Amino acid sequence: MTLFNxxxxxxxxxxxxxxxxxxxxxLTVLLAxxxxxxxLWMVVATLRPASDGINAMAELMPSLKPTLDNVxxxxxxxxxPRYTINTTIICAGILLVQFVTITLxxxxxxxxxxxxxxxIFYLFLMQLMLVPVLLxxxxxxxxxxxxxxxxxxxxxxxxxxxxxxxxxxxxxFEAIPTExxxxxxxxxxxxxxxxxxxxxxxxxxxxxxxxxISVTSHWNDFLWPLMVxxxxxxxxxxxxxxxxxxTAEGTQAWGTIAAxxxxxxxxxxxxxxxxxxxxxxxxxxxxxx
Amino acid sequence: xxxxxxxxxxxxxxxxxxxxxxKRLTTRFKASLPAYLLLLPSLLFLVLxxxxxxGRVFVDALYQRATPKAPVRFVGLDNIGAVLADPAxxxxxxxxxxxxxxxxxxxxxxxxxxxLALSRxxxxxxxxxxxxFLPVLIPMVAASALFMFIFLPNVGLLDYYIGRLLPVLPNWxxxxxxxxxxxxxxxxxxxxxxxxxxxxxxxxAVPEDVMEAAHLxxxxxxxxxxxxxxxxxxxTFLFVTVIAILNAVTQVDHVFVMTQGGPSNSxxxxxxxxxxxxxxxxxxxxxxxxxxLTLAALMSLTALSFRTMANREGGx
Numbered sequence: 001m002t003l004f005n006x007x008x009x010x011x012x013x014x015x016x017x018x019x020x021x022x023x024x025x026x027l028t029v030l031l032a033x034x035x036x037x038x039x040l041w042m043v044v045a046t047l048r049p050a051s052d053g054i055n056a057m058a059e060l061m062p063s064l065k066p067t068l069d070n071v072x073x074x075x076x077x078x079x080x081p082r083y084t085i086n087t088t089i090i091c092a093g094i095l096l097v098q099f100v101t102i103t104l105x106x107x108x109x110x111x112x113x114x115x116x117x118x119x120i121f122y123l124f125l126m127q128l129m130l131v132p133v134l135l136x137x138x139x140x141x142x143x144x145x146x147x148x149x150x151x152x153x154x155x156x157x158x159x160x161x162x163x164x165x166x167x168x169x170x171x172x173f174e175a176i177p178t179e180x181x182x183x184x185x186x187x188x189x190x191x192x193x194x195x196x197x198x199x200x201x202x203x204x205x206x207x208x209x210x211x212x213i214s215v216t217s218h219w220n221d222f223l224w225p226l227m228v229x230x231x232x233x234x235x236x237x238x239x240x241x242x243x244x245x246x247t248a249e250g251t252q253a254w255g256t257i258a259a260x261x262x263x264x265x266x267x268x269x270x271x272x273x274x275x276x277x278x279x280x281x282x283x284x285x286x287x288x289x
Numbered sequence: 290x291x292x293x294x295x296x297x298x299x300x301x302x303x304x305x306x307x308x309x310x311x312k313r314l315t316t317r318f319k320a321s322l323p324a325y326l327l328l329l330p331s332l333l334f335l336v337l338x339x340x341x342x343x344g345r346v347f348v349d350a351l352y353q354r355a356t357p358k359a360p361v362r363f364v365g366l367d368n369i370g371a372v373l374a375d376p377a378x379x380x381x382x383x384x385x386x387x388x389x390x391x392x393x394x395x396x397x398x399x400x401x402x403x404x405l406a407l408s409r410x411x412x413x414x415x416x417x418x419x420x421x422f423l424p425v426l427i428p429m430v431a432a433s434a435l436f437m438f439i440f441l442p443n444v445g446l447l448d449y450y451i452g453r454l455l456p457v458l459p460n461w462x463x464x465x466x467x468x469x470x471x472x473x474x475x476x477x478x479x480x481x482x483x484x485x486x487x488x489x490x491x492x493x494a495v496p497e498d499v500m501e502a503a504h505l506x507x508x509x510x511x512x513x514x515x516x517x518x519x520x521x522x523x524x525t526f527l528f529v530t531v532i533a534i535l536n537a538v539t540q541v542d543h544v545f546v547m548t549q550g551g552p553s554n555s556x557x558x559x560x561x562x563x564x565x566x567x568x569x570x571x572x573x574x575x576x577x578x579x580x581x582l583t584l585a586a587l588m589s590l591t592a593l594s595f596r597t598m599a600n601r602e603g604g605x
Contacts, residue, residue, distance in 0.1 A: 020510040021406070028406035031399070032420040035478065038435040039423060041446055045438075057438070058449030101334070104327040114321030115314075120328060127339050129591045133539045134560070134584060137567045137576045138345035139338055161334035191323060220428035222542040223560075227568060238430040242546050245434045254438050261434045265427040272426050276419055283425070284486050 045258035046070050057254050070259035077248070077256065080263050082233055083240035090155050090225070090236055091215045097160045098214060099207065105161075106169025107195050111181075127163040133223060140227050150230040159218065165210045168285065172206035173199050209282040212275075219268060237264045346584070349577035368578035378579060380554050381562040384469060388558060389537035391469075392476040397529055399481040401522075404488030405514070418489075421482040429479065429542035436475050437462075437547055465555035468548055472556055475543050480536060484529045491525035492518070531594045538587060559583050 008022070040060060047066040048057070056063075074080065108114070109121060132139075139158050140149075148154030176199060184194050200207075222238040229235055235243070241264050248257045272279050350368050352361040372378050403421055407414040424432065439446040440461035452458045461471040495518055503513050541560045544550060550557035550565070559579065567576035 018510050024402060025406045028403055028417060031403075032417045035424065035482070036420050037446070038432075038439065038478075041438070042435055054444050057444055058446045060446075101331045105331040108324040108327040112321075112324040112327070114324035115317050116321075117324075120332070123335065123340070124331070127335055129588065132339070134563075134580060134587070135339070135342040135346065137563060137573065137580055138342040138349065140567070141345070141349075141573070142337065142342065157334070158338040161331040161338075163335075166331060216426060220430075222428060222430050223545070223564070226545070227564075238428045238542075241428070241434060242430050245430075245437065245546065249437065254441075257434055257438065261431045265431050268426050269423065272423070273419070276415075279426075280418070280422065280486060283422075283483065284490050 042258045042262055045255050046262050048255055050255060054252060054254075070255040071263070073253070073256045074244070074259040074263060078240060078244040078260050078263075079232070080237070080240065080260065083235055083237045083264075084267075086152060086234060087219060087236040087238075089152055091218045093152070093156045094159045094218050095211055095214050097156070098162050098165055098210075101161050102165035102169045102210070103195060103200060105166045106173055107199060109166065109170040110173035111178075124163040124166055127161075132158055136224060136227055139224075143228060149228065150234065151228075152234060154228045155221075155225045155236070158224070159214075162210075162214070164286070165214070168206050168210050169203065172203040176202050208278065209285055212279055212282040213286045216268065343584070346577045346580050349573055350581045351574075353574040364574070368574040369582070372575055372578045372582065375575075377554060377557065378559075378562055381550075381557045381559050384554075384556065385538065385558045388469060388473060388476075389534050391473045392480070392537055393530060393533035396477045396481040397484055397526070397533060399477065400484035400529070401488050403481065403485040404492055405518070407485075408489060408492045418482075418485070421485060423482070424479045425483040427479075429475075429540060430546055432475055432479055433543040433546040436471075436543070440471055462548055463552055465552045468552060468556045472543050472547065476537070476540065480533065484533065487525050487529050488522065491522045495521045527594060527597065531591065534590060535587065538583065 008025075037060070041058070044060055044062050045057060047068070047070070048059075048063040049065055049067045049069065051065075052059075052063055105124070109117070109124075135158075143149055143154040143157065146154070146157075148157065180198050180202075181194055184198055189197065220238060221236070222242070225236045226239050226242075229239060232243075241260055244260050245257055248254075248260070351363060351365060353364040353368060354361050403418075407418050442448060442460050442463070443452075443458065445461075447461065448458055459467055462468050499517055500513060503517055508516070538559060541558045544556055544558055544561045545564075548556040550561050560583075563576050563579045563583070566572045566579060
């Protein structure tokens with residue numbers, strides 16, 4: 001009850017006696033615990049020695065003799081270092097190209113007038129609705145025609161332009177006072193110099209918000225890389241994990257699967273726990289994606 | 290001045306109207322050139338992988354190969370007809386509809402509950418928000434790996450703790466009547482925290498003084514929810530519903546990892562059907578026809594939601 005009182009401390013005085021909000025809160029606490037159970041199981045099962053047997057596998061109480069054997073096994077069977085490198089290359093490659101394309105396009109929409117601006121703006125807007133993952137069939141044949149089948153570049157390419165990022169940058173650039181640019185213009189700075197030295201440095205929060213959304217979504221991409229990549233040594237983490245799970249499932253090695261899953265999601269979870277506020281506000285803006 | 294103007298205008302335009310228009314266009318185009326150059330990189334990839342891809346779906350849906358090596362031949366609407374007549378496709382559409390409703394409604398309801406309970410910011414609610422948001426971050430493939438064990442018959446987490454209470458242990462992923470609902474649980478678990486964020490943002494817009502006034506007038510928590518909060522959250526509801534339906538069509542990685550559409554096609558969803566046609570049966574014509582139908586359905590959905598939003602704004 002003291003917890004309740006503390007949680008409802010800053011609600012209006014007269015509503016503090018109400019019971020429904022408290023019931024709702026209690027239910028939410030309960031569900032939050034349920035929501036965490038899969039993660040809890042993952043950690044407990046990772047540390048559980050194989051000697052505990054399959055029947056104790058579901059036990060959520062941690063084992064008394066924790067071991068890192070599962071992590072070692074997963075590391076050796078799964079080739080996770082290679083998968084991690086591939087995923088990192090894919091995410092970084094996409095993000096770097098996107099930074100260039102969305103900065104240039106965002107600037108054009110924010111500050112320049114040109115023939116057909118509305119039409120081109122709608123072309124960008126429509127991409128938000130056309131979910132790229134649905135276009136896997138035609139895009140796979142295009143990637144194959146470009147000779148990029150089974151390459152990491154082929155995995156990255158469809159995401160090089162981002163309508164979401166363009167809108168984000170347009171918004172950020174529009175908020176920058178034109179006086180700054182005028183001053184640079186008088187000093188003889190070219191268009192690209194103005195973008196590079198005035199607009200980009202002042203829009204860092206938007207860049208980081210976009211980076212969070214872009215990296216999380218491509219870190220988690222599965223279907224598209226599954227179709228493009230054929231060689232085992234080019235698999236990203238998600239595809240690698242699915243293959244690994246399939247193999248380990250056959251031998252009922254659930255501790256190893258838990259360890260593999262933990263390795264795949266740990267980087268994102270740790271980053272999230274450090275930059276929690278940034279993540280949350282970025283994901284709110286991602287709604288328009 | 291004002292008298293002279295109307296007289297001067299016709300003379301000026303009749304002198305060389307065509308040349309003038311052409312010249313104006315060229316100067317305007319020249320002035321636009323820097324913008325076009327800036328847009329070029331983005332437009333190149335949009336044309337290649339979005340608009341060009343749509344065009345290719347359109348064309349590919351009209352052609353067919355008898356065998357993977359045979360030359361393509363024009364078949365008109367035959368592919369569309371074949372897809373619509375394929376029980377696997379209609380089954381996938383029905384599954385996808387059940388899946389969309391069965392994931393959107395509970396996850397949105399839960400998201401609203403979470404947001405209402407956690408709308409005030411303090412240490413406890415921040416921690417709870419983070420806990421509920423964690424599943425959003427992890428890949429669907431990783432969630433599937435965890436839930437594969439949760440649903441594992443006899444020794445899995447669910448049977449170990451809850452299954453003991455049931456008279457017969459169901460085979461969660463192996464029973465065609467249950468499997469689709471089992472994979473829905475994963476989607477709800479994964480997405481409710483995401484939708485919660487939008488409701489949290491929407492709740493910020495509920496005016497504090499109106500809530501207080503309602504309270505002074507004797508409105509209880511339910512009345513305040515029904516008459517103040519929910520009307521205020523209407524745009525959020527619409528928006529989240531569209532996202533939830535889009536997710537129900539596009540976020541199907543768990544089907545690949547856990548069930549492969551089985552048992553007996555009971556978890557086959559549209560995108561998995563498209564993948565099967567393209568990758569397993571090498572039937573690009575049918576895959577494209579199915580893609581075309583799905584795109585049409587999704588685009589009319591978004592158009593509809595945009596119209597409702599526009600109407601709402603126009604009326605307000």
